[in-house]
Amino acid sequence: MSARAGSPDFPGILRDSGLVALVALFLAFPLVGFHTIDQGGGAGMGIETRFPWVVVAVAAAFVGRFLQLALLRTHAPVAVERSLSRLGEVFQRNTVWIAAAAITFAIVLPMLPFADRRLVDLATLVLTYVMLGWGLNIVVGLAGLLDLGYVAFYAVGAYSFALFALHFDFTFWMALPIAGLFAAAFGVLLGFPVLRLRGDYLAIVTLGFGEIIRIILLNWYPVTRGPNGISDIPRPSFFGLEFTRRPAEGEVAFHEFFGLEYSGLHRIVFLYYLILALALITNLFTLRIRRLPIGRAWEALREDEIACRTLGINPTNTKLSAFAIGAMFGGFAGSFFAARQGFVSPESFTFVESALILAVVVLGGMGSQVGVVIAAIILVGLPEWFRDLQEYRMLVFGGAMVAIMVWRPRGLIAHRDPTVRLGVPQRPEPSA
Amino acid sequence: MIESGDRVPLLDVEHLTMRFGGLVAVNDLAFQASDREITAIIGPNGAGKTTVFNCLTGFYKPTVGRLTLRRDGTEFYLEQMDGFRIAREAGVARTFQNIRLFPRMSVLENLMVAQHNTLMRASGFSLAGLLGLPRYTRAEREALDLARFWLDRVNLTDRADWDAGNLPYGAQRRLEIARAMCTRPVLLCLDEPAAGLNARESYELNELLIDIRDRIGIGVLLIEHDMSVVMQISDHVIVLDYGRKISDGDPETVRNDPAVIRAYLGTEEEEELPEEVAEDLPPEMVRALRSFEDRPHEEDGH
Numbered sequence: 001m002s003a004r005a006g007s008p009d010f011p012g013i014l015r016d017s018g019l020v021a022l023v024a025l026f027l028a029f030p031l032v033g034f035h036t037i038d039q040g041g042g043a044g045m046g047i048e049t050r051f052p053w054v055v056v057a058v059a060a061a062f063v064g065r066f067l068q069l070a071l072l073r074t075h076a077p078v079a080v081e082r083s084l085s086r087l088g089e090v091f092q093r094n095t096v097w098i099a100a101a102a103i104t105f106a107i108v109l110p111m112l113p114f115a116d117r118r119l120v121d122l123a124t125l126v127l128t129y130v131m132l133g134w135g136l137n138i139v140v141g142l143a144g145l146l147d148l149g150y151v152a153f154y155a156v157g158a159y160s161f162a163l164f165a166l167h168f169d170f171t172f173w174m175a176l177p178i179a180g181l182f183a184a185a186f187g188v189l190l191g192f193p194v195l196r197l198r199g200d201y202l203a204i205v206t207l208g209f210g211e212i213i214r215i216i217l218l219n220w221y222p223v224t225r226g227p228n229g230i231s232d233i234p235r236p237s238f239f240g241l242e243f244t245r246r247p248a249e250g251e252v253a254f255h256e257f258f259g260l261e262y263s264g265l266h267r268i269v270f271l272y273y274l275i276l277a278l279a280l281i282t283n284l285f286t287l288r289i290r291r292l293p294i295g296r297a298w299e300a301l302r303e304d305e306i307a308c309r310t311l312g313i314n315p316t317n318t319k320l321s322a323f324a325i326g327a328m329f330g331g332f333a334g335s336f337f338a339a340r341q342g343f344v345s346p347e348s349f350t351f352v353e354s355a356l357i358l359a360v361v362v363l364g365g366m367g368s369q370v371g372v373v374i375a376a377i378i379l380v381g382l383p384e385w386f387r388d389l390q391e392y393r394m395l396v397f398g399g400a401m402v403a404i405m406v407w408r409p410r411g412l413i414a415h416r417d418p419t420v421r422l423g424v425p426q427r428p429e430p431s432a
Numbered sequence: 433m434i435e436s437g438d439r440v441p442l443l444d445v446e447h448l449t450m451r452f453g454g455l456v457a458v459n460d461l462a463f464q465a466s467d468r469e470i471t472a473i474i475g476p477n478g479a480g481k482t483t484v485f486n487c488l489t490g491f492y493k494p495t496v497g498r499l500t501l502r503r504d505g506t507e508f509y510l511e512q513m514d515g516f517r518i519a520r521e522a523g524v525a526r527t528f529q530n531i532r533l534f535p536r537m538s539v540l541e542n543l544m545v546a547q548h549n550t551l552m553r554a555s556g557f558s559l560a561g562l563l564g565l566p567r568y569t570r571a572e573r574e575a576l577d578l579a580r581f582w583l584d585r586v587n588l589t590d591r592a593d594w595d596a597g598n599l600p601y602g603a604q605r606r607l608e609i610a611r612a613m614c615t616r617p618v619l620l621c622l623d624e625p626a627a628g629l630n631a632r633e634s635y636e637l638n639e640l641l642i643d644i645r646d647r648i649g650i651g652v653l654l655i656e657h658d659m660s661v662v663m664q665i666s667d668h669v670i671v672l673d674y675g676r677k678i679s680d681g682d683p684e685t686v687r688n689d690p691a692v693i694r695a696y697l698g699t700e701e702e703e704e705l706p707e708e709v710a711e712d713l714p715p716e717m718v719r720a721l722r723s724f725e726d727r728p729h730e731e732d733g734h
Contacts, residue, residue, distance in 0.1 A: 285562075292561040293544075293551035296537075300545040303534035310489060310532075311546045311615055312520030418538035422580065422592035429594045 010070075017066040024061035028054045088408075092415045095370060102373065106276055110269045117268055124272045124340065126381040128333055131279035133360040133372035134286055135329030140358065141367035142286075142295060143322035144302025146203040149190070149210025150357050153183040153327040155217060155349035157334020162230040162344045163223070172236035172339045176332060183331020184324040186213075191323035195316055198305075210354050217346040229345025235267065236274060236339045243267035271340050278336060282329045283369055289325075291419045298322050299367075356380070363404055365411025374412055440502060442467045442651045443488075443619055448497035450483050450675075457483040459675040461497075465668070467618065467651040470641060472662045472683075474655070475672035476695060481655045482529060484672075485621050488653075489526045490515030503618050520549050525617035527608045529624045529655075535597025539588055539607055542596050543579035546614035551575055582610035586640065602633040609640065619651045620644065626658040634658065638665050663687065671695065 033054045039046040091098060106127075110120050136150045157179040164170035164178060190209045194202050217224045224230070235243060238254055245262045247253040254270075255262045289295040297318045300308050305315055338344045360379055364371025378400065386393040404412065441464035450458040458480040465471040473481050486492045488499060490513055499510035501522045508522035518524050534542050544551070554571030555561030561568045583589040586606035591599060596607060605625060612620055625641075626634050642665055645652055656662050662669060662683065669686040671679040673695040679686050686692055 288562055289558065292555055292558050293548050294555075294558045294561075296541060296545050297548050297552075299537055299541075300534045300548075303536060304532050306491075307528075307532040307534065308545075309491075309515040310519050310526050311548060311611070312516050313545070313548050314516050314520075416536060418541055418593055420538075420540055420544060420576070422540050422576075422583070422589070424589055424592060426593050427590045429591070430598055 013066060013069040016069060017062050020065040021058050021062035024058045025054070028057040032057050088413055088415065091370065091413060092417075095417075099370065102370075103280070110272055117265060120265075120268050120272050122381060122384055124268070124275055125384060126376050127272070127275040127279050128337060128340075129357065129360055129376040129380045130373050131275065131282050131333045131336075132330060132357045133364065133376055134279065134282045134369065135326050135333065136357050136361050137367060137369070137372060138286055138289075138298070138329070139322055139326035140361050142290065142302065143298040143319065143326075145194075145319065145322060146199060146206070147323075147326070148203045148207035148351075148354055148358065149213075150206075150326070150330055151349045151351070151354040152190070152210040152213035153186060153330030154334040154337065154353070155213050155346075156183045156186045156327075157331030158338040158344045158348070159217060159224065159230070159334075160331070161335035161338045162233050165233050166230055171234060172335065176335050179335035180328040180331045183334065184328040187323040187325075187327025188320050190327075191320040195319055207351065207354070210349075210351060214346050214349050217349070224346075227345060227347070229343055229347075231343045233338050233342050233344065235342060236271070238270055243270060271336075275333075275336055275340075278332055282332075285329075286369065294318070294321060296419060359401070363401070363411055365408075365413040365415075367416055368411065368413040371411055371413035441465060442502060443653070444498075444500040444502075445484075445488075446498045446500075448484065448487060448499065449495050450480070450487055450492060450497075451495045457675050458487070458494075458672075461672070461675070461677055463670045463677065463680060465619065465651050465653050468645055468649050469667040470645050470652040470654060470665050471668045471670065472654045472656055472666040473670045473672060474657070474659075474662055474686075475678075478674075479672040480675040481672055482623060483675075485526060485623055485653075485655065487511070488518075488621060489524055490518045501619065519615060519617075523616070523618040524621065525612035525615045525619070526621040527605075527612055527623055527625060529627065531601075531604045531608050533596040533604055533608060533611070536595055538593050539596050539599065540576075540579055540583070540592040542607060542611050543582060543614045544575055546611045547575045547578065550616075578614055578616075582613055585643070586610045587636075602629050605629065605633075605637075606640070613644065613648070617650060619653060621653045621655075623655050624657060625654070626656055626661045634661060637661065641665055 033049060033051055035048045035050050036045050037048050106123075109115055109123060132150070132154065135153075136147065139145050139147045139150070160179040160182040161170070161172065161175040164175045170178070190206065194205045197205060218226055220226070237243070240252075241254040241257050242248075242251055243254050243266055245253070247256070253262070254260075254266055260266070290299075297308065297313050298321075300311075300313065301315060301318055301322075308315055308318075337348070341348075356379060360372055360375045363379065364373070364375035379397070383393050383397050386396075389396075408414070443465040445464070446462050448458055448461040449456070461480075461484065463471075463473075473484060475481055483492065487494045487497070488510060490510065494511050497511060501508045501510055501524065503523050508518075510518055510522060510524070513522065534545065537545070551568075551571055552558075555568045556565070579592075580589070583592055586603075586609065588599075588603060588607060588610070591603070596604065599607060605628070609620075609622065609625065612622075622641075626637055629637060638661060641652055641654070644650065654662070654666065666683050669679075669681065669683050670677060671686055671689070671692050678691045678695055679689040681689070
């Protein structure tokens with residue numbers, strides 16, 4: 001690596017850029033160099049070579065790396081880093097105001113003039129991930145248990161609602177607590193075998209658990225209907241008022257009750273407010289439990305399990321409660337997902353979902369509630385909004401991830417506020 | 433062995449043996465520790481001192497032995513208990529040779545976590561706490577008072593909201609002791625509390641430990657290499673070497689016990705002063721060393 005300050009070391013930079021170009025060549029040759037095409041006329045697939053593009057890719061990598069080392073290394077990142085951390089400080093100091101503003105904005109969003117169906121739908125999707133992120137934050141951010149299979153609890157919640165609706169005609173509101181309870185039970189089930197594992201080992205087992213749940217859903221045909229999934233899941237009602245144009249005999253529809261013109265948007269907006277409420281409950285719960293002994297014990301367990309034992313904290317119960325409560329919120333979100341889609345199938349609960357939820361938590365800054373919101377908007381909202389840009393949005397997505405991890409390795413908001421203060425004037429603390 | 437009147441000892445260790453495969457780290461050790469006393473365990477490196485602590489606090493299950501702790505008329509057999517239950521029910525708290533704080537939690541939070549079990553009961557396993565019932569609010573205030581008491585005692589009140597990891601080394605040591613005391617223990621086990629402290633900090637530590645002994649009235653068990661600490665504040669010293677107890681008594685007795693001197697300085701044969709070395713030393717020192725070597729060798733009394 002070249003020196004960070006002083007005059008750039010050009011031979012070193014050239015060598016480094018050459019190395020990067022070489023790696024780019026290895027990658028680009030098979031990935032860019034060959035392209036499968038449909039030859040048409042029943043001739044099947046053929047291979048086309050695009051070697052000029054390989055040259056372009058390699059040249060771009062070389063020039064890009066060269067510029068990065070020659071210019072950015074010595075000037076820009078320091079400024080960028082400083083302004084980013086200053087932004088972070090501003091956020092930390094005004095968390096209450098920012099949170100209040102964000103919640104107000106979220107509440108009035110569907111009433112704003114530019115809020116069309118697409119935007120509200122997208123906001124609902126983002127909020128689902130915000131809720132999942134907040135739920136996973138309990139396990140990963142507070143208790144420090146790296147869980148790569150969180151989507152399993154999302155699936156358990158979704159399928160509990162779907163199955164209870166299918167067999168026992170449960171409505172969304174009846175199934176919601178049951179879905180949470182089931183997911184929590186699965187959380188404990190996962191918790192038991194992994195109690196003694198930490199870090200990477202824990203991550204692998206939870207990853208396996210996520211896959212097991214998905215594969216069971218896929219193969220237990222008599223119960224889950226396998227890959228066909230379960231459809232016709234009842235939509236949630238507004239205190240018994242259905243969102244349908246023509247309600248069933250003896251029922252009153254939402255638009256009739258309020259004397260409104262029927263509009264498909266009502267349900268969309270209702271679902272939006274529903275997930276907003278669920279997400280805010282998750283947040284409120286987390287903020288509150290952080291200040292309770294159990295929440296402090298989770299954080300202490302993340303910091304040092306051995307010290308926890310010597311203070312009389314039962315690590316088994318503490319870990320299991322973190323798994324159970326995190327899973328419970330995953331289950332709530334899952335039953336919302338089932339109600340919104342009206343259809344569940346194992347395809348919705350792949351590892352990619354787990355990874356995305358975890359990315360939301362890590363990128364936001366482990367344990368930071370506001371960070372999760374920002375990260376969910378960046379990771380879920382923006383790619384969806386720029387769907388028109390096709391593959392290029394993934395390119396930007398990847399670039400943004402790398403940039404954040406280079407400049408903010410501990411997440412967008414890495415600051416942690418103590419859960420209790422003494423209220424005595426303090427000496428200035430050295431910045432860590 | 434020191435008999436503390438007719439008082440029943442707080443801690444009674446009998447036949448404690450800990451083997452790791454072929455290695456015998458602690459060999460048939462017996463000792464007692466009382467409340468209102470500071471009991472020091474000393475010995476050369478690798479003598480098995482920390483292993484004794486790990487057996488007492490449930491990190492190791494002893495191969496053989498009985499560890500009896502008496503609290504409020506109940507006997508706890510520590511060798512049968514899980515680590516966290518030893519802390520919670522028997523009331524044994526400990527600190528570590530390499531400090532184990534919760535570095536990214538504040539100083540005050542460290543002390544609140546130590547009161548987990550009291551607060552957990554008061555919070556009705558979080559339900560009363562979630563609802564903010566007065567019973568929990570009161571318990572939390574009491575916990576804060578206890579934390580404040582120890583913060584004042586170890587001089588950290590004006591740094592209570594700092595991250596524990598940002599404290600200087602000496603302060604971290606003090607915080608670890610304060611945290612252990614916040615569990616309201618009956619026996620406090622300190623693993624080299626003076627390691628890395630300067631002379632003033634070491635003096636303050638002595639004051640703190642004497643205060644804990646006299647005013648809180650609990651038993652203190654201490655592993656220490658710093659002899660100025662051991663000799664000044666201990667009521668009772670136990671010397672280990674190769675996992676065996678070689679001496680046991682008040683500091684004065686132990687200091688003059690030939691078995692202890694031999695363990696620390698080696699035996700006569702090994703330590704005979706070679707001529708080449710003696711030539712470089714001042715004559716008084718050579719004389720002193722020679723006279724030490726010439727002392728008759730008493731048989732180990734144990």
